[in-house]
Amino acid sequence: MAKMVKRVLKRVFPPETAGFLLLQSWGRKLRLLPRPGKGDVAYAEWIRNSEPQTWNRQDDFAYRPLISILVPVFNAPDYYLLPMVHSITAQKYTNWELVLVNASTEPVYRRLTEDCAQIDNRIKVVNVEKNKGIGGNTNIGLKHCTGEYIALADNDDLLSPFALSEVVHVLQGSVAHRPEFIYSDEDKLSDDGEYRFDPHFKPDWSPQILKSANYLNHLTVLSAAVMKKAGGIRKGFDGAQDYDLYLRILDEKPRITHIPKILYHWRAAKNSTAQNFTVKKGVTGSGERALTEHLKRNKQKAHVRALPKRPGFYRIIYDLPRRTKATLLVFPTKNKDQQQALIGQAIRSAAFSEANVEIIVPVAAKNAPEGAYTLRIVEETDSRTFLERALKAANGDFVVGLNAGVIPKDKDWIDRLGGLVCQSDTIGVAGPQLLDKGTNTLLDAGFALQEGRLIPLFEGTPPATHTYFGSNDWARNVQALSGRVWAAKTGVARKYSASGLPLSYQKMLDDGLEVVFWPFVRLYFAGDLQVPASDTAYFTGHLQYVQGQMKLPRAIDLPVRRSE
Amino acid sequence: MTKAAFIVISWNNSDILQECFDSIRAQTYTNHRTILVDNDSKDDSVVAARRFMPEATIIENSNNDGFTRGNNIGIAEALRDPEVDYIVLLNSDARLASEWLQTVIDFAAGKPKAATLQGTTLDYYDHGIIDSTHIYVARNGQATQGSWRDTYADEFGPKKVFGVNAAACLITRSFIEAQPFGAELLDEAFFMYLEDVDLAARATVMGWDNYLVPGARAYHMGSASSGKNPGFSLYMTFRNNSAMLYKNLPMGLLLRLVPRIARSDLDTIRHLRALGKPEAARKVLKGRLIGLLRVPLFIRKRRIIARNRRVSSTYLWHLMRQGY
Numbered sequence: 078m079a080k081m082v083k084r085v086l087k088r089v090f091p092p093e094t095a096g097f098l099l100l101q102s103w104g105r106k107l108r109l110l111p112r113p114g115k116g117d118v119a120y121a122e123w124i125r126n127s128e129p130q131t132w133n134r135q136d137d138f139a140y141r142p143l144i145s146i147l148v149p150v151f152n153a154p155d156y157y158l159l160p161m162v163h164s165i166t167a168q169k170y171t172n173w174e175l176v177l178v179n180a181s182t183e184p185v186y187r188r189l190t191e192d193c194a195q196i197d198n199r200i201k202v203v204n205v206e207k208n209k210g211i212g213g214n215t216n217i218g219l220k221h222c223t224g225e226y227i228a229l230a231d232n233d234d235l236l237s238p239f240a241l242s243e244v245v246h247v248l249q250g251s252v253a254h255r256p257e258f259i260y261s262d263e264d265k266l267s268d269d270g271e272y273r274f275d276p277h278f279k280p281d282w283s284p285q286i287l288k289s290a291n292y293l294n295h296l297t298v299l300s301a302a303v304m305k306k307a308g309g310i311r312k313g314f315d316g317a318q319d320y321d322l323y324l325r326i327l328d329e330k331p332r333i334t335h336i337p338k339i340l341y342h343w344r345a346a347k348n349s350t351a352q353n354f355t356v357k358k359g360v361t362g363s364g365e366r367a368l369t370e371h372l373k374r375n376k377q378k379a380h381v382r383a384l385p386k387r388p389g390f391y392r393i394i395y396d397l398p399r400r401t402k403a404t405l406l407v408f409p410t411k412n413k414d415q416q417q418a419l420i421g422q423a424i425r426s427a428a429f430s431e432a433n434v435e436i437i438v439p440v441a442a443k444n445a446p447e448g449a450y451t452l453r454i455v456e457e458t459d460s461r462t463f464l465e466r467a468l469k470a471a472n473g474d475f476v477v478g479l480n481a482g483v484i485p486k487d488k489d490w491i492d493r494l495g496g497l498v499c500q501s502d503t504i505g506v507a508g509p510q511l512l513d514k515g516t517n518t519l520l521d522a523g524f525a526l527q528e529g530r531l532i533p534l535f536e537g538t539p540p541a542t543h544t545y546f547g548s549n550d551w552a553r554n555v556q557a558l559s560g561r562v563w564a565a566k567t568g569v570a571r572k573y574s575a576s577g578l579p580l581s582y583q584k585m586l587d588d589g590l591e592v593v594f595w596p597f598v599r600l601y602f603a604g605d606l607q608v609p610a611s612d613t614a615y616f617t618g619h620l621q622y623v624q625g626q627m628k629l630p631r632a633i634d635l636p637v638r639r640s641e
Numbered sequence: 642m643t644k645a646a647f648i649v650i651s652w653n654n655s656d657i658l659q660e661c662f663d664s665i666r667a668q669t670y671t672n673h674r675t676i677l678v679d680n681d682s683k684d685d686s687v688v689a690a691r692r693f694m695p696e697a698t699i700i701e702n703s704n705n706d707g708f709t710r711g712n713n714i715g716i717a718e719a720l721r722d723p724e725v726d727y728i729v730l731l732n733s734d735a736r737l738a739s740e741w742l743q744t745v746i747d748f749a750a751g752k753p754k755a756a757t758l759q760g761t762t763l764d765y766y767d768h769g770i771i772d773s774t775h776i777y778v779a780r781n782g783q784a785t786q787g788s789w790r791d792t793y794a795d796e797f798g799p800k801k802v803f804g805v806n807a808a809a810c811l812i813t814r815s816f817i818e819a820q821p822f823g824a825e826l827l828d829e830a831f832f833m834y835l836e837d838v839d840l841a842a843r844a845t846v847m848g849w850d851n852y853l854v855p856g857a858r859a860y861h862m863g864s865a866s867s868g869k870n871p872g873f874s875l876y877m878t879f880r881n882n883s884a885m886l887y888k889n890l891p892m893g894l895l896l897r898l899v900p901r902i903a904r905s906d907l908d909t910i911r912h913l914r915a916l917g918k919p920e921a922a923r924k925v926l927k928g929r930l931i932g933l934l935r936v937p938l939f940i941r942k943r944r945i946i947a948r949n950r951r952v953s954s955t956y957l958w959h960l961m962r963q964g965y
Binding site: 129154155156159160163166167168169192195196197198199238239269270271 | 751754798959
């Protein structure tokens, strides 16, 4: 009987359709169907296996600064607030103070927060008569912080018991090198506090990601002096007040350190930002404004757009400076048809560019249509020598390298890449998002290092996927690019290809230039076009070269989780 | 310098008293005194105690009023000394590491709302196994020993817990003085068993904090005094369980627990029968039934606690998952 019902239901509601999902959720609610396991099994196992080993056991530090933990409290019920407070009293490191800014309006919650001062003598409660919003309340709290360092936390989140001890650990050493801005990895905590999920293993300092999303978030510890210099939280940025603060502080170029450990558990409370970003209206608007002002302060002409349906994520569209000249380099391939197709792509793209485009090709173009572009020929069959000679000949302000098999998806892609590299002095080279034409999944989002080996980031994930390492539609600082498509200022490209090899990413990184994955420009890589043997060898050789040189920033030992 | 008072109850166990006293005397924190309450022992407990620790205050009860009454008498005696800020309840079958008192007092200082504290209590016979790190009322209504029989591994920071095991625990004077029932810290109607869980639940419900302080190690034999009679302990546990739950928990939470308690009781009975112990299963049933009949005894206490309740049902429910 039950089997019959199952069979009929399967026929009527095929798996994964909307009806099926609705039925499934009702079945689970009524407890007719088994509920899915809580949390993320792979992550739970990672916690069990890795966390205690990475904990810092040392607590006889030479330098023991007072760390103020600043928590604005607004109508927090005891089942959120008390675990938060006790996650601080449970710290292994003892030289801290907790400043609770009590802006609760409900008498029950107000009294609860006041009573928190009784829990420990290191807890200060600052009563605020009138709720001034999260920014105003934080500023009031800042006046009461006496610590050398200030950590910001929310009233329903948890710190891991070794959080402060890890922070103090990186503060040891000479004063001149002492970090002023420290951030750590974080994960989420279920509403009832039962399990942790959705970790974010952050990369080391990445200014590009910060311009895509507030990836620093929690736990962030700032030196009080730096905080004072920045003037605390600004009014009018509620919801993204910390994003604005970080962007302003970073303009001052503080010493930044990343602690690659999960020190903060962000409670996915039913009405908090962690669970549902849209609950807090205005977050996206405030974030957009904070970012726009940051760009203005840095004298960059650009506009900021919030990513649709991806609250808290932004894209920056850099304007191409006026009267910019672009040079497209079409690299040689052995396959003649492919070579002509590639030249055709370059010519078609040039038509959409506002810049004055010159295209340098290795062979004469067949049936090249008329247009506002200059076609020049540097006859060469070897990629390396072609690059060297073409760069010498290039007249553009920036160069874009194009290899066989790419098809632009966004029409204005040259201008977008050009705007990015021309407007930023710190960017060495930028590579766009390369998608597989057939499966529409990422082929190239740059490379990161894992135990001395370069691994392609987010390879095979669909665009706009959130992983353990953040989203694949954030701009990112990477260790290397595949080099199928790249853009750089002509001067930079000349300087860093001088070694007789293609662009040397490691040299750029050593010189303080950024290698950037720029996901807001998308190109297809057509898999049906066979890359000739010589080209394959070129790419492989290229990768081996970078692999041999790269340093290890941090190990990545978790599978990339695909969002559902 | 704050003073601590150790309270030890003896009842026909002179054989283990000396070791217990030795561990008190070995404490690195020296400002403390010891009070021994003898519950009408039939052996030479009192004589032995006088010999082992002549400076201890010994109170001889003329009849055995149970572990709870014994402790209450000791506590009252200790608090008569205005210098005493901390009471340490120490079972006669428990031993303390020498830095126990120092570690716990260091942690308790500066915590005005700390009620009870314990260190990591290990198995006396095998120091690699945990006897308890905390106690709590689980979501099936059962009083549960945290980390019981777990392998002892590294310890990290201190933890706020639901409650502490009375085998070796420190109670602050301020908490005792804040009791709504006057001098009666441990409920004498419990006689023995679950009085520590009742105390834990009361402290938590009233918004006080109980802590596990790692680094302070104690060693516990476990049920040396009453282990000789397992049926009695089962009966008392189940009898006192109803009282403990009824006295302390908010009504909404209690109603939420009822089906879970019923299921867990049935499981226990079935399990005991499957083990071939129908006698024990009957004790469980009897304990539960008598416990329910005794519920009216606690109506007044429930009202008083309800008036002093400071935490929400949701907070308690979260704590009842694993006790912290």
